[in-house]
Amino acid sequence: MSEELYSHTEIEPKWREYWKANRLHEARDDDPRPKYYCLDMFPYPSGSGLHVGHWRSYVLPDCWSRYKWLQGFKVLHPMGWDAFGSPAENDAILKGIQPSVGTRRNIENFKRQLNEIGAMYDWSREVNTTDPDYYKWTQWIFVQMFKRDLAYKTYMPINWCPSCKTGISNEDVVNGVCERCGTTVTKREMNQWMLRITRYADRLLTGLDQLDWPQKVKTMQTNWIGRSEGAHVTFSAIAADGSRHPLEIFTTRPDTLFGATYMVLAPEHPLVPQLTTPEQQAAVNAYIQKARSESDVDRAAKTEKTGAFTGAMAINPVNGEQIPIWISDYVLMGYGTGAIMAVPAHDERDYAFAKTFDLEIREVIGSTDGVGKEAYTGDGPMKNSGAFTGRPAAQGRKEIVAWLESQGLGRAAIQYKLRDWVFSRQRYWGEPIPIVHCADCGPVAVDEKDLPVRLPAVEQYQPTGTGESPLAAISEWVNTPCPRCGKPGKRETDTMPQWAGSSWYFLRYASPHATDRLITEEGRKWLPVDMYVGGVEHAILHLLYARFFTMFLFDIGVVDFEEPFKRLFNQGMITYIGKSGKAEKMSKSKGNVVNPDDLVQDYGCDSLRLYELFVGPPELDAEWNDKGIEGVHRFLKRAWHWVSIHNGKWAEAPMRELLIERHRLVKNVTERLESLRMNTIVSAFMEFINAVTAIPEPPDRETVEAFLIAMAPFAPHFAEELWQRTGHQPTIFHQKWPVWDEAYTTATVAEIAVQINGKLRGTIRVEADSTEDQVASMAAADAQIGRYLDGKTIRKRVYVPGRILNLIVS
């Protein structure tokens, strides 16, 4: 066969057609091979399309899937669309088209671009969160939660984004601004659907232990859940009229109870009005007013402590002492009981507050005296603590809690930072919450046979700004009989947050077309996800919600595992050195996007795949370099050339030199794949080609085959084409991943670095099985090295076989 030049424009469309025509990437339930489920975080199909940064997140899992396939697994590698959410709605407002129409268009474009990646997606299992056949099951899950008291509606102050005109969850507020639009978030009292994720706090925490996830993500989730062990203690507050009210606090340091010199309530605490004395009324009201008007950003920014005295006193249960009750915004209504005992000697915030308002500071822990300087937050012997004086703090904690329990004044308790999940949105483009409000029955779930509750067409998508969803304006949709009693009722008009559909989509891929159940028996066998790949920006919320949904579905018997994602890998972003000279995130608004379509045109999909891997360690952000792709493109051309010129003239007996290169390549690629060091895999291929092209003799057939199969996950079109051209039947993906023989990965002749007193003085070539004495005498005989040994005595000799000889002389 005459040599032809590498032409990506000819081979890439050809093989994509072939794979598609032969339905090679469809995962079949009845395939007898063991399963492997590799999942990409599904994209939101935005109007701006994919840039090279998105590509990066899809290339790695595709290489991994193809590798698993060559290893003999039946691989499920699906793709779908997280298509609800406000951008589609904003777009609809802007362009005057329905969100569903714009979404469909974007999906088409995304799908075209994703096909350019050459990935082995199983499009027969495509899911779309906005498809009624899909969100039927999102609503079904909500109904199951509602029936089990995990979904409830309540009035609560929520974060309100004045720009999006909608309530948003704590999770969507980043540094006091709306995650989506960047507007400063305010508070607003609204009736909201909530999910009791807090009931799963402990399981969400302990479940992390068994997961093969980056430590960083586990730590972030642990901190987010924020478990604290301590005690609830009941103080007795004396109101202005002399009446007594139990006042419960949470503390992690019951051992410091004797050091409580005052108490602090959150300004919103319900007891505040009853406790405030007439004299203090004005000051307290003024403070509450001020606290309410401040945004969270302002609160976070200030360092000094503020507050007001209520005029009331409380009785400390351990010693009967009366201490003043203050209010301050450093105590939060949303955590613990909204009230604390203040121990200024042993808590930094209490200390600062006490200093500001000149309150008593009493030390109860530690053997030294440090009142004047700072709070001591460590452990030590207890003092000034009645019967407990002298106990180590850790022991005292337990004993005081035991005593409080015996007196009915307190109990051991665990607190979490995690809050219930605000699940309502007053927006159009989301799943309708399947509830009907009835004057007699209250909120009633829509019958399961009547799901899905379809999103009706409306004319106005604009958020109303009144706190009601645009759905509220459609009276023929809103008015519906109560599913329980049949009397006139009204549909819930709030929709679900974008997180809803993405909290369980990975389950649906297993049986995407099942109509009578969320997941079929056959489908269950694909689960759980073996490898989950996506950006670290979803480290907390998406992953936490998905785990919560999965645990719930486990509890009601839908799935038989609690943790959905066994292994997680977080990809870094692609950055671009902009005009500022600094690395910027690639985004359309910055005008720095590199369009992959052009690169595919000029260099080919395989070149772009390789460069996306070669650009840097996959878990770190990487800088885009426009010239970088040329290097990998040249490599492909050289590799093509090497195979082509020797094609059909294979060596009968392979040279040892070549065997060594082959076995090293297979070893390096395999080992680096297992730890996902993709950038160094590309280097390994380049080193291999550099080495073999220096050998004029033709290679043996087996070496070329091993090279092509090893290349197949990374440059699949390239590998398929050369596989066929070297006289094989397609497809190369029916081959087995090559193995290496350790005997060939170490050379028979070793280069030993010789150091004198730790400094490199030369290298010698020795037989790999030489003894230490043989190596040492060879080193001494070497002219270069010998110069440093003249007239010296060798004090010590260190030999690392095959690597280094260090002689200590004087």
Added chain:
RNA sequence: GCUGGUGUGGCGGAACUGGCAUACGCGCCGGUCUCAAAAACCGGUCCCCUUACGGGGUUGUGGGUUCGAUUCCCACCACCAGCACCA
């Protein structure tokens, strides 16, 4: 402030459990081919001294452990990310 991460040539980066630092690629310099250019190919490219032979230094800074440290320990600096009064 707390928690975690990162720091290696002009640039992206490599170095498995402590063993020849700078692999691989980009860029740059020189050469071959060409009327010329592009492409391709060959050679060079951490810094300093030396015509050369050769020598000295170098993984953010300063210490330590070790025959030997990019790797382990301590302190510090810079940058990045997450959290931010969580009792």
